Amino acid sequence: MNLENVLPGDIEKRSMEIIQEELGEIILDETKASIIKRVIHTSADFDYVRTLHFSPDAIDKALAALKNGATIITDTNMAKAGVNKIGLAKLGAKVECFMLDADVAATAKEKGCTRAAVCMEKACEVEGPVIIAVGNAPTALVRLNELIAEGKIKPELVIGVPVGFVNVVESKEIIMSSGVPYIVARGRKGGSNVAAAICNALIYKLAR
Secondary structure (H helix, E strand, O other): OOOOOOOHHHHHHHHHHHHHHHHOOOOOOHHHHHHHHHHHHHHOOOOHHHHEEEOOOHHHHHHHHHHOOOEEEEOOHHHHHHOOHHHHHHHOOEEEEOOOOHHHHHHHHHHOOOHHHHHHHHHOOOOOOEEEEEOOOHHHHHHHHHHHHOOOOOOOEEEEOOOOOOOHHHHHHHHHOOOOOEEEEOOOOOOHHHHHHHHHHHHHHHHO
16 A cells, blocks of 8 residues: 655645546536535545536625625534634634524424524524525525525525435425525535535635
8 A cells, every 4th residue: 555645734735636636527617616626625525526506696696795794604513613714704704603502492492493493593683694504404494495585584695515314305405496596415415514615615715
């Protein structure tokens, strides 16, 4: 077994070179390529070349929102932890997660629903442009779709990449028909790491 001798600072660069090599003859859309490659880099899963879908205005809307100090709302603290804070700070943007808030837990218990769904309700109170990044809870996407239809929130972008089996596929299809810009990983795959990777790929377009 021959190990590559790669300096710590060059590991990401070498990883991206390997990804490009393994893509072979697949040519990615130039505007989407860095996002798709970032997700592959995070997951080592080339299925995202096929399953990651973008609404026509998704990237432009997201970049404009970040330039205007958007708040990224995640459905897990894991996703929040994975978003690059240095890049956000350069843009005057921030990331929030309400999952551990006491009022969210109380409301979820009272309503008999998930805290993730209540987090979407709390997101309606956030001032300024909002990007919603869902990597875990399909219930968040379902409730978000309802809130969009009710005119209570209009995200600049919805990143819909929950992972799992119960209502995961369906919730992604629902949010794709909600009328707001989206980046969605169709099918069962996704996760908080994928949600954070997409956020970071967008941030890096502006702050790297």
